[in-house]
Each structure stands twice: as C-alpha cells, then as structure tokens.
Amino acid sequence: MNDPKNIFTEMGEVKFDQDPFQKGGSDYFNPAEFRRLVEARRSVRKFTNEIIPDSVIADCFDLALLAPNSSNLQTWEFIRVKTTAIKEQVAYACFSQSAAKTAAELIICVARTDNWRAHSKQMLEEFKKLPIETPKVAKTYYGKLVPIVYSVGWLNILTPFKWIFNTIGGFFTVVPRDPISSFGIKTWATKSCALACENLMLAIRAHGFDTCPMEGFDACKIKKAVGLKGGAEIVMVIAAGKRADGGIYGPRLRFNKSQFLKEV
C-alpha cells in the first residue's frame, strides 16, 4: 500500500529544534490572524475541479503531525486516496455525499490501536539520536510504564483486573481509570488523531482550500477499498478542494456559549 515513491517518503526525518527548549516560540503573538483563519474555515460540501498541489498537501500533513498527541506515541495514520477507482469506492462508502463526490482530495484519518507498543520502543531508540541526554524518568516511562498503562491483554483479559486494581487503589491514591479495555484504547487513539485532524483542516484552509470532515461512512467498505486491517479505526474522512459557489449549505450556527462553558 505504501508506494515507496510517494511524495511523503522523502519528507521526514526525525527532527529536533536547534534550541531544544525553543524559547523562540514563546514570543509568538497573533490572535487576530488565528481568528481570521478559524472563521474562514467552514465545512464545504461542494468543490470545483481545481486540484490541490502536492506541495500544499505535503505541507498540511507536516503541520497535522505537529499536533500534540498522547505520550507522543503518534498513534495516527493518514491515507491520501489518489487512485480514481479507489476514490470512487470511498465516495460511495461516504453515502455518495456531494463533499465526497466533488472533492479534489479524500483523506482517510486513522487511529492506530495496534502500534503504541512498537512506538514506545521507537521512542527509546529516537532518544539515542538526540543531541542531549534524555532524563532517566523519560526512559523509564517508555520502557516500563507505557506497557503497563496501555496493555489490555488478549481479548481484554486484563480488563477486570485493571478495573479492580484501579477501583481499590482509588480509595487510597490517584489512579488512571482508563484505558482498561480495547474500547478505551480506541477512544484514546481517536483523541490524538482528532487533534491532528483539526490541524490538518486549518492548514488546508490557511493554504486557500477547504475541507469537509465526514463521519457518516461505511467503515468496512472503506477499509476494504484502501486495504486497512484490524487495529485501524477510521476517525473521519476529510474531503478537500477549492470551495465551489454554494458549497456552504447554511449560516454558521452554534448554541449559546453558556451551554458549554462553566466555571467552578
């Protein structure tokens, strides 16, 4: 599935900042510009036939992967659907909605529930390449704590034990209550992927294009079409392209903020 010659292969090496503590970033200030960007982003359901250049797509993915994520385990994956026949299958699996059918790009955003263990080991390897010594606590975290926190066992065999341990322990001290089952792992990985999805959509808007995040789809049909196996959970399919006239179906509508924002 992973074409070794695709536009991404040459893009990324592990990167680290020149200044490891990146004091520079703390000076950033431009709230008005971010508001302009956020307000410009709308869910667009009809696109023109203009393509999005590869260089734009590559830059947007780059920014997506800079989203924060749980324990830096990077349990996400993005599949750009280029082949026309597969694109048609994916659009069909998205209930043939206009956003999917007219999109220049269809991006399948995936939460990987099956690679946190490998990524935890990889973190330990990456630490060795860094220009500074990694604190022992970080090595212990990836080496010892991560396997305990995220293991749920074959067929969730550990779930009842973790539940009992947390419930009793919770009377005496602070305990993590989740994830204790494969459902919890799914929610956990979904969360990190969604953070990256928001970066991706904002990045595409910043480049002058638009998106529609789609959640109404037949996950089984999409998985089959693009060759995804167990352990891959489709978080959303993002349609992207150039906004067509009438591509926004209605005014932006949000309920009163007091419904959502509380102070205690």
Place this chain on the structure above:
Amino acid sequence: MNDPKNIFTEMGEVKFDQDPFQKGGSDYFNPAEFRRLVEARRSVRKFTNEIIPDSVIADCFDLALLAPNSSNLQTWEFIRVKTTAIKEQVAYACFSQSAAKTAAELIICVARTDNWRAHSKQMLEEFKKLPIETPKVAKTYYGKLVPIVYSVGWLNILTPFKWIFNTIGGFFTVVPRDPISSFGIKTWATKSCALACENLMLAIRAHGFDTCPMEGFDACKIKKAVGLKGGAEIVMVIAAGKRADGGIYGPRLRFNKSQFLKEV
C-alpha cells in the same frame, strides 16, 4: 455549578454570518503564519505565576467552539477551574504533575454523551430563528435520522439489533457501522471535543500563552471535585499559563513521516 455571573454568560447568542454562504472566507490565505503558530505551540510543563486575562480566555473558548463537530450536535463542554481549593484537587488528580501544579488555568474538556438528543431538538428550534428557510432535508435529518443513528437503548439493548441490521444491510448497500453502543457514543463525542481542544490550544498560543494537554489523570476524582455526573467523559485536562524557563522538557520529536502518511 454554573455561576450566572461568570464571564461566559453574556458572551454568546446564536450567531449567523451576515452572508450565509460566507464567500469572504474562501479568500483567506496565510500558510506561513499558521506554520509559525503550530511550530510555536509546544507542550509546556512549567508556568510562571502570570495570570491569563479573562478576555483572553473568553476569546480562546470562542474559537474552540468554532471547531467543526459531528452533525453540529456540539457534544462538548469546558470547565474552567477557578476556585483555589478545587484547582488543588484537580492538580492532585493529575498526578500532581508540574504542568497542573503551576498552571494559571486548568480547563477540563468534556465529551457529553448525554445531550445529543436535546441538541438535535435544539437544532430544529434554532433553524426557526435563521434569516433563511432551512431545507427540508436538514429538518428531517435532525428530526428523524439523528434519533435512529445515535440511539443505543437502555444498557445498550439496541446494540445487537443494530449490529445485525448493519451487517446484513452491508452486503447490499452502504451502512453506518458506528456508533452502535455506548462505547461508540463515547468515542464519537470525544472526537468532536478533541477538535475543539486543538483550536483551544492554538488560540491560547496565538494569544502569547502556552498549554499542556494532560491525559494522565484520575477521572473519578476530577468528576467528584468539579461536580460532573454520568454522561460526562473527560477527554483531557488542559493546563495553561505563561511559559516558564525550562518549561519545555525536550526537543520536539516526531517519527519519520513515511510511517504515518500513505497514498493509495
């Protein structure tokens, strides 16, 4: 819990754009600025004692709530912890980590699994206030389809029926595979909340402050401390404040992009 005099109460009425189809936004273009913002955002684990002004917090929440979300059902909630005693309890429940203990602001980001039905009805009410006629298909969606798609029944009683229906139906046509259980609803609501969380963190960074999204916490203790009941799932706790020297623990590290980006 909701102090009627808090800073949010007066903020929001349902808003709609002057131009319902907001052609203006399609002109937005500033990828370089968005990259600067994304690169400036780091997870900061130590804050100074500088406070974040109320007006900044209000603006950041405003931008968070403009994130896209599933069917616009807005199944999210954000609790700003102001009371010192509660803040101490929440920091303790976050394993007393430095980010939590030194934060000027602790924001509990919640996925609501219990209000999609009420919000669906509210959408129908809001449509009546709009300056343009809402298409019948949208009214049917919220009035008839949403209750079918998201109902899982008391104690997941509908789960096996939905599974059988989808599995058989899937041989003939496109069917939604999820959510069919309360676990699916939790993942679904978490997703929308996480999209808003990313907007929130970027907005805080755009305003010159920093954040640390925390997932290691004792959800039961936090729920008790802030008075959250069933139906509320804590997605993350965001610590925010002014970046202190040494607040970033290490260089930014991501694996090779080819691990995450595929083309088919």
